[in-house]
Amino acid sequence: MTDRLQQHTNWVCVFFAAVLLAMTILAIPAGGRHMYEVITGIVCSLFCLLPALFFRKKIMRLPLWFTFIIEAAICMHGLGVLLLQYDLLVYYDTVTHTLSSFVITVCVFFTLLCVEHYGSSSGLRFTPAWTAMLVFVIMMAFGGYWEAFEYLVDNLTGTSMQYSPFDTVRDMLSNAMGSILSSTFMYFYLKHHDNETVVRSFALCSQLERLLTWNDCRDNSD
Amino acid sequence: MSELLDLTGLIGGVYYGGVSVAWLLILLSMTGAAMTAGLMISICLNRYTAAVISKRWMLLFALAFAIGVASIYMFPLSVNLYYSGYAMFNDDVRLDYDRISDRLLMAPSLCSIVMGFLWSVGLRQCSIPYDHNELLQGGKV
Numbered sequence: 001m002t003d004r005l006q007q008h009t010n011w012v013c014v015f016f017a018a019v020l021l022a023m024t025i026l027a028i029p030a031g032g033r034h035m036y037e038v039i040t041g042i043v044c045s046l047f048c049l050l051p052a053l054f055f056r057k058k059i060m061r062l063p064l065w066f067t068f069i070i071e072a073a074i075c076m077h078g079l080g081v082l083l084l085q086y087d088l089l090v091y092y093d094t095v096t097h098t099l100s101s102f103v104i105t106v107c108v109f110f111t112l113l114c115v116e117h118y119g120s121s122s123g124l125r126f127t128p129a130w131t132a133m134l135v136f137v138i139m140m141a142f143g144g145y146w147e148a149f150e151y152l153v154d155n156l157t158g159t160s161m162q163y164s165p166f167d168t169v170r171d172m173l174s175n176a177m178g179s180i181l182s183s184t185f186m187y188f189y190l191k192h193h194d195n196e197t198v199v200r201s202f203a204l205c206s207q208l209e210r211l212l213t214w215n216d217c218r219d220n221s222d
Numbered sequence: 223m224s225e226l227l228d229l230t231g232l233i234g235g236v237y238y239g240g241v242s243v244a245w246l247l248i249l250l251s252m253t254g255a256a257m258t259a260g261l262m263i264s265i266c267l268n269r270y271t272a273a274v275i276s277k278r279w280m281l282l283f284a285l286a287f288a289i290g291v292a293s294i295y296m297f298p299l300s301v302n303l304y305y306s307g308y309a310m311f312n313d314d315v316r317l318d319y320d321r322i323s324d325r326l327l328m329a330p331s332l333c334s335i336v337m338g339f340l341w342s343v344g345l346r347q348c349s350i351p352y353d354h355n356e357l358l359q360g361g362k363v
Binding site: 123124125126127129130134136137138140141143144145147148151162163164165166167168169172173176 | 260267271272273274275276279282283285286287289290292293294296297300303308309310311312314315323324327328331332334335
C-alpha cells in the first residue's frame with residue numbers, strides 16, 4: 001500500500017473517531033443518558049483509532065476498504081447506543097450484527113491467509129474454497145460459543161444478555177448471513193488476488209511474523 | 223444407543239431441569255458423529271483437492287464443524303418450539319419465569335461444546351500414530 005493511500009486510511013479512522021466523540025459529547029447534556037452509553041461512545045471512538053495506531057506503531061497496515069468497513073461497524077454500534085437506534089429501529093440490531101459478523105469473518109480470513117503464508121515452507125496450503133468453508137464453520141462455531149457464554153452468564157449472574165429465544169436465533173441468523181456474505185466475497189477476492197501480495201501488503205511487524213512462523217516450526221504432518 | 227435407551231423407555235421419562243435426558247444423550251452422541259464426519263470431510267479434502275492440511279487443522283475443522291452444525295440446528299429447533307407453544311418472543315418470555323424455552327434452545331450448543339472438547343481429545347489421541355494421508359486407509363470416494 002502506498003503512503004498516500006495509508007494517509008487516507010488514517011484520516012478515515014480519525015474522521016469516524018471524531019464523529020463518535022462529538023456524538024458522545026453532545027449526548028451528555030441531552031439528558032437521560034446513562035454512564036453505559038457515554039463509556040460505549042468513548043470506547044468505540046478509541047477503537048476507531050486502532051488501525052491508524054497499528055500503522056503508526058508499525059504493527060500492521062490494513063487495506064483502505066477493510067478499514068472503512070471496520071470503522072462503519074464500530075460507528076453504527078456506537079451511534080446505535082448513543083442515539084438509541086437499537087430501541088427505535090426494528091432491524092437496526094440485525095444490520096449491526098450482520099455487519100460485525102462480516103468484519104470478523106474478514107479478520108479470520110486474513111489471519112488464515114497469514115498463517116498459510118508463514119507456514120507454507122512446511123507444506124501447509126489452503127485453497128480459496130477450503131479457506132471459505134473453514135472460515136464459515138469457524139464463524140458458526142464462534143456464534144455457538146458466544147450464545148452459550150451469554151446463556152451461562154445469565155444463569156450464573158442473573159443478567160439478561162439473552163432477551164428471548166427469538167433474539168438468540170435472530171443473532172445467530174445475522175451471524176450466519178454475515179459469514180456467508182463475507183466467505184463468498186473473500187472466495188472471489190482470493191480468486192483475483194495473489195495470497196502473497198495480500199499478506200505482504202499488511203507489512204506485519206517482526207513479532208507477529210515470529211508468532212506466525214512458530215506454527216511452521218512444528219511438524220506439519222502432526 | 224441413546225435412541226435405543228429412549229425407545230425402550232428406560233430413560234424416556236427422566237428429565238433434568240425440564241429437558242429430556244434421552245434427548246441430551248442423543249445430542250451428545252450426535253456431536254461425536256458430527257465431529258467424526260467433519261474429520262472425514264477434512265481428510266477427503268486433504269487427499270482429493272489441492273489443499274494440504276495438517277492433522278491439527280483437520281481436528282480444528284472437525285470441532286468447528288460439529289459446533290457449527292449444532293448452531294444451525296437451532297434454526298429448525300426454534301421453529302419447532304414456536305409451533306409447540308413455547309415462549310419465544312420478548313413479551314412472552316417476561317411471563318415465563320422458568321424460561322424452559324431458553325434451556326431447550328441452548329441444549330444443542332452446550333452439548334456440542336462439552337462433547338466436542340472430549341471427542342477432540344479422543345480423536346487427537348487416536349490420530350497420533352497415523353500419518354494424515356494414512357487416515358483415509360486406502361478408501362476411495
